[in-house]
Amino acid sequence: MIKKIINSNYFYAFISLCAAIWLFLTVSSPGVGSTRDSNQSSTSTVNTKTTLTVPLQIQANTNDYYITGYPESVKITIEGPSALVTATKNTQNFNVYLNLKKLATGQHSVEVKESGLNSELTYSIKPSTVTVNIQKRKTKTFAVDVDYSKSALASGYSAGKITLSPETVSVTGAASEVKKIKKVVVKPILPKGIKTTFDQEVLVQALDKNGKTVNVTLDPQTVHVKIPISMPSKEVSINLTQKGTTSSDFSFESDVKTIRIYGSQDQLDDIDDSIDVPIDVSNVTTDTKKTINLTDVLDNVVATDPESIDVTIKVTDSNSSSDTSTNTNNSSSNTTTDNSNNTSGSSSGSTSSNDTTNSSNNSNSSNSSDSNNNNEDNDEN
Structure with missing residues (x-):
């Protein structure tokens, strides 16, 4: 019985010791936990900032009005808890805009606003205000002209019929600006001394009477230009x-x-x-x-x-045949001439003979007469 009591006392002592250790650990633990929680809280409340470039949106009746003067994007600097700033930077689930719905035509200075940023964040926008020009909207279709330097062509070469795709463009802008347009043109730049077909996409321009660019929107902004180049x-x-x-x-x-x-x-x-x-x-x-x-x-x-x-x-x-023919003709001609000459000569000779005969006869007659006269003279004697 006494041993059981002793053993029981050791057991309870052991249990008490364990309880004391557990109590010590339990009391010490909240302090450690509290410090960790404090560090985490301190980390989550550290502020940081970042600057983002975001598109500037327009709230207006763009079907009836044409608005110019505002930038396509603005810079916004946000500041706040690090985790929140990082999340906002990654998602960019907010908008920066101009509210022009209640403004009339003309020029206005308008504040740039934001929506969707967490309320714990602070921000600043550059520029904070922009000047816009609101005009009645007009859309018109223009044929596209081509303007290029023919001096770029190689010597002796010429350009054929130019093809454009498309041949017309749609011009949209303030009615006052569209009215200024004298022509819509593409100006391809041909390489010096070009001998082959030019085939490229070229930027379209809307020009006024002085050749200056008019502030309008072109659709499409480029046209496919093909200029066949060859020698005639x-x-x-x-x-x-x-x-x-x-x-x-x-x-x-x-x-x-x-x-x-x-x-x-x-x-x-x-x-x-x-x-x-x-x-x-x-x-x-x-x-x-x-x-x-x-x-x-x-x-x-x-x-x-x-x-x-x-x-x-x-x-x-x-030439040889011709020479032979010529020689033959010449020979024949010479023969004919010789025959003619012989005939002429013969005829001439005959005449001479007759003349001689006549002369002889005349001589004889004369002699006979002289003889008779002599005889008569002798008789008289």
């Missing part, structure tokens, strides 16, 4: 002609009958429907096939298609 050309037939002095005659043959010639428009206008292609035969003595580079022999064009042609040169005997 036309198709002509070719005449193969002889070049060079020689004792022979030649004939020329080629499978190519027509070519396309390229040059300035003035050059092409000076050429008819056909063009002479000279073939140099200075050193040709037998039938020959030559490749003729057309741009080398044609001085009045810049280029040709094809660039060269094959020509067969054949030597003909027309």
Whole structure:
């Protein structure tokens, strides 16, 4: 029994000791917990600030009014608890705006406002006020003109028909501004010495009578511009002609009958429907096939298609035949002339003979007369 009591006393002592330790720990623990909570509270109440660039929204009847003068965005600096500032920066679940609903047409200075920021945050906006111009809205469609420098084209090249896509744009703005528009134009900048087609998107501009840009909105803002650039050309037939002095005659043959010639428009206008292609035969003595580079022999064009042609040169005997015929004709003519001369000579000779005979007869007659006279003289004696 006594042992049980002793053992029981040890047990209760042990229990008491454990209770004392637990009580000590329990009493000490709230102090540690309180310090941690205090640190967390201190951290959550540290302030910070940040600056954001946000779009400036317009509250107005934009269907009937056209508003200008305000910036597209403003800067807002927010300050407050670090966690809240960070969350606001990440979400940007607030608006910065101008309320123009109750303003009439004209120019106004309007305060920039915000909505949606947490009440624990403070803020400042730059600019805090902006000047806006409110005018009656007008929309009008304009055809697009093209204005570019033709001096950029390479020598001899010209521009073809320009194509635009789209060919018209919609212009929206204050009625007074739209009224100022003289033309809507694109001004493509062509590279110097360009020889190939220009094909790019080009910014559209609305210009007044002085060539200054009018403050309006264009839809679309760019137009696709295509300017075909090439050298003028036309198709002509070719005449193969002889070049060079020689004792022979030649004939020329080629499978190519027509070519396309390229040059300035003035050059092409000076050429008819056909063009002479000279073939140099200075050193040709037998039938020959030559490749003729057309741009080398044609001085009045810049280029040709094809660039060269094959020509067969054949030597003909027309001059030899002509010489033979001429000689034959000359021989015949000489024979005829000789015969004529012989006939003439014979006739002349016959005449001379007759003249001699007559002369002889006359002489004889004279002699006979003289004889008779002598006889008579003798008789008288």
